[in-house]
Amino acid sequence: MMKLQEPPSWTALAEWIGRGSIFFAAAVLTLAALCWLFQPKKEVLGKVGGWLFLTGCLGFFVAIGTLGTLFFREQFQFAYVFAHSDLGLSPWYKLAAIWSGQEGSFLLWGACASFWGILVAPKTAHYRRWFTVVYAAFLVGLAGILSYESPFRTELLEGRFMPPNGNGLNPTLMNYWVVIHPPTIFFGFGALTVLFAWACAAVWTGDRTSWVPLIRPWNIVCSTLLGIGLVMGGFWAYETLGWGGFWAWDPVENQSLVTWVWTVALLHGLYLQAARAKWVNANTFLAGTSLITFLYGTYLTRSGVMKDTSVHSFAEMNSTALLMLIGLCGIFTGGFLLSWGISVWKHRKESQPARAPAEFPIHRQSAMTLAVWLLLFIGLAAGIGMSVPFFRYLQGQEAAIVEEPIYNRLSAILIVPLLLALAVAPLVSWRGMPFRALANRVVTILAASFALLAAIMAWMKFGVNNLYKPEPGMTAQSILPQLSVPHAPVILVMIWLCLFTACANFAKIVEMARKSRGGVGAFLTHFGIVVMLLGLIASKGFQKKEEALVQAGNPGFALGHVIELGNNQGRNFLARENPVDFQFKSLDGNNFKASPILFYTFRNGNPEPSPTVRPYVINKGLYDLYVAIYPMVFDAGEPVTLKPGQSYVLDEYEITYKGFERKGEAGMLGTTFIAKLDVRGPNGTVQLGPALRIGADRPEFLRAEADTFTISMDRMDAATQSVTLSFFYKNPLYPLDVYYKPLTILVWGGAGIMTIGGFWAALARRIAKKKTPSEPPSSDSVEDKEPNAALTTA
Amino acid sequence: MSKTAIFGTLAAGAGLTAMVLALMGSASPYVTVAQAKTHSQENLHLAGDIIKPSLMVRPREGTVRFDLKDDKGDIIPVVYKGNAPANMGEATRVVAVGKVENGTFQSHKLLLKCPSKYEGTEKPGAKG
Structure with a gap:
């Protein structure tokens, strides 16, 4: 008690x-x-x-x-x-x-x-x-x-x-990421209030210029924290959920992506304002709406409107709290947009300080503007996509959701020009350059990117024991839904684009390291993001997955490996983080052990134990082998009803029902009904007799044991002489998914570089701001320095 | 307003409209059993309760079979190709993605509620 x-x-x-x-x-x-x-x-x-x-x-x-x-x-x-x-x-x-x-x-x-x-x-x-x-x-x-x-x-x-x-x-939440991911991303969400309040202040004071150098460090910190938080969420999913991926376009992820995109767009908008006196209205809009997008996402994910169309189990809020959240969204959105609109109208004739005009059509401003717009469109795609169930709900239509492949297709369309813009922007100056001069700068980078692509292709062909072979006829969905294109070339083109952009930014990092170290941070961040994107594309695009079933004494096979169950004697499946050992053996002697986690818990008053699984990731340097485990299976086959003379095949066994025998008086306590079975297997034929005995409260099921399974008689029908039999493995069966995921290391490496770059840039901004607190921005005189560095020499 | 700004705004507006229409149009609908039987679309989302005694996990044949009862009380057998998701045993509510073939809902994806850091507890005054 x-x-x-x-x-x-x-x-x-x-x-x-x-x-x-x-x-x-x-x-x-x-x-x-x-x-x-x-x-x-x-x-x-x-x-x-x-x-x-x-x-x-x-x-x-x-x-x-x-x-x-x-x-x-x-x-x-x-x-x-x-x-x-x-x-x-x-x-x-x-x-x-x-x-x-x-x-x-x-x-x-x-x-x-x-x-x-x-x-x-x-x-x-x-x-x-x-x-x-x-x-x-x-x-x-x-x-x-x-x-x-x-x-x-x-x-x-x-x-x-x-x-x-x-x-x-x-x-399922019990993993080290639950300790660090939420605080990191919530520090980013918290910083959105800084951007919003500052935007309101800029609009209401009418000074939309002086805030630029003041807010930039906080903007960088905010977007860096959100970026790191997003990446951490992806790593968490990869390490714990067992579906071999980092990103699934779920509303919770999309909400964070949209706010991150907004803050990154603001970051570049502020840069353009500082350097070229552009995006003045847009910057106050982006700063203000970054918090509004988050409030809207919070409403969608917390209010319960998505509860039927998301894999996350969202809570339903207390009705008063929900009204408050809606009120907060409404007042802040309405109030800000009205103020912003009035501000834009009031300043419509205000001219910004003149800058030297660009002399050629391809210049840094155009490349940056294009990149920011494309980035915003990716954010909008995620935001609109996650809102589709809500829009349909408002229209009184049946629920519907946008699925992952649609998001992937749409974002791929936007990412191609985005990567090109991201590659070109560091190579050109504000004044621009003729196409021929740009081509001269690009040629070395092109050569480097093709050389790296060739190296990756050679490694995939010869370096990984042919683990990856594109399946014949494997196709990817193109822009047009009806048109499918070959899978491997599409992925290779995307990888090349990433390499090209990464090389361009790397070249710029080397150049900036000599000229102005403060400016390295931004390009380092770009480089990190592109490397991470490369890893995501390669690890998903060239992923290979095979399923295996492993049982004690009965190995499974996947991706060229024989998989044997290790010595799991003494394992406690009710203990948290209980590992299940599997020995992977291959012909070339590449043997290793994988120990995915499987344990059972009793929660929420449920009498049935609930399984928790975690995958095991083996990092082989340039690729991961990812082993996802599923709960143990004891059921060996569906219950079957057989009449005398009928047979049932289970694995390599044939079970023939001969009829049943009764011991005792019908309807009396202790009377037993025995099903007479012939079980023919690799070791010959044996006679077995699963039985059903009438007990005081309920019937007792007396199982019969075959080599690898037991048989239970669930029920019998005296009229037709038929019996219903169930089959159970003596040793549990472990279903496994084994993934080959190339270049996943780049996801981790890119994330690390992005983090360093983000904080480097924020620190550089703080130092630059201290030197030049509130001077008007200008950068015409210094082409390649960061705008604030330019302030010092303007 | 400069010509570039006007052109840019129009282009962005057109792009945005196209994106909204594309996303709304390509969304996969949630259907009832009765609707699933009449739709020919591939990615129908059929939500309902798993009738527990019917749940059969068949790893050797790579299938999970169960009967699904939708919110209107209609029942349909579901065959999912793949390993049973980890929390299949405890799940009562499921969304099967696929289409009806010969009276059976052939599913290539099962969505079960997974825990979230936003998971809440039943509380007085909760909406709905």
Whole structure:
């Protein structure tokens, strides 16, 4: 009998602090916004507003700290702690449990946004008034949602008793990525508020120029964090879900992709504004709408409107919290777009400082503009695609979703010119260059890219034991749905494009390293992204997958390997992270062990154990062998009903039913019915007799044992003399998927380079900004330096 | 407004419209059992409950068979080609992707609800 304890007295205080800190934050931040609103009337209000803003933001930290304490002290009377934790959870997973549910992830969002608010607000110069008003208003909205979508609810047992244990963290989430991925990406989401509030401030103050050098470092940090967060999510999927991929175009992924694309577009827009006085209106629009796209995505993924059309199991929000989220979306979207529209109208005749015009049609500005537009279109494709179920819902139509191949096809169309623009942009100057001069610069890069492509093709042909051979007739869908094109050439063209772009950016990195190291970061980021894209295309495009069935003493075969079950004696399938060993052997002596994870847990009061699987990835340098395991199978065949004389074939055995025999009086307790079977197999024929005995409460099934399986008689029909038989393997069967995934290492390497490049660029911006705080931008005099570097010499 | 800006806006608008139409038009519909029997499209999404006693996992023949009951109460046998997803045993709700052939829904993809960091708990006042 489960014993319920009374919760310790301090937890009542913790609940009060947790809930109270959210209300406190909302109240204090409202006061902060009011102080800054009326700051022009009384100077001191700015100072008071600054302190109130800081104090209000700290409220979110107190709340998340309190929630963490409840998890670490295992206070299961709190519904959220009960649902996402248990006594056996390690400290790292207790930490991760804070954000592993809907309410906690909202709180994490609030805390991350507060962090950036505290850090950035004092550095916003003359924008601070409106920046703080907008920022505080947004945090008040989040606090309002958290008041109803609270992780501090104790409705469970009315909070008066503490269950002895919690439900536990979902085992599929239990991986190191759950500890680092959500905070990373939520720091990025939190930083979107900085961009939004600054955009509003720029629009409302009418100064849409001075904010450029101020916001750029935060914009770079935001897009870098979002980019890293996205990549981490992909790695998480690759390492845990077992479908051999990084990206599936699910709404949760698309939401993050759209916001990342928006911040990257803003990054380049700000660069164009600093260097060429272009994109002035677009930049305020992009900065403002980056948060709006995220709010919209949050509504789609959290409100429950996608619950039937996504593989993620989204929660349905508390109805008041949902109304608040819709209100927040509506007010911020409407308010910003109206302000932005008025601002554009007011400044329509304003002229920007003149820059030397481009002399040739191909110049850096055109290449960058094209690249940014294409990037935005990829973001829009993801955003519109994920909204299709919502649009159809609004139109009262049946649900429908856009599937992965459609996204892949559409993004491939956009990525080809995007890569070309990304390759050309570093090679040309702002003034442009004649086609012949560009061709001269390109020829070496072309040669290098073709040489690398040849090397990759040679390696695929001779270097990996022919693991990859394009299947005859294998085709890829082209732009036109009805037209299929050969698969391998399409992938090779995409790989060449990536190589060409990577080489162009690498050449630029070498050049910039000599001229201006501050400018290396941007090209390093491009290089990293292209390398990562190359890895994604190659590992998916040239992937090969084979299925295998492995049983003790009965090996399986996949991708040229014999797969034997290892010594799994003593394995505990109820223990978390239980590995199942398989020995892979090939003719060339390339032997290795793979140990994918398979274990069973009891959750959510379900009496049936629920399997959790994780793949095993063997990195062979230039390729991965990816071994995905499925739950053990004991059922050896469908139940079959046989009449006397009829046979059934199971694997290499033929089972013939001869009739049944009764021992005892009909209908009496203990009476046994025996099915007489002849089982003919590789070792000859044996007679077996599975039986059914009438028990006191229910019938007993007495199984008969063949070589590799057992037979059970499920039921019998005296009228027709027929019996229904079921078959079970003595040793479980392990289904495996084995993937060959070439060049996956480039995904990891590219992600690393992208990260370094992003932070390098942000650091360079900070240093440049400190040197030249608020001078008007110009770059005509210095072609190849970063715009802020150009400021110093303008 | 310069000619380039006007041309660019028009081109972007046309591109956006084309993309919306293409995405809306190529979306794979969610259907009921009755609708699935009349559609000829390949990627129909048939959502419903798995009738548990009918679930048969056949790794040797690479199939998973079960009867699916849609929200209107109609039942259809489903044959999925591939290994059973890990959480097949505990799943009650499934989306089978494929088409009807000879009275059976031939599926090449099964979507089961997978856990998410946004997974919630039942709570008072939840919508719907």
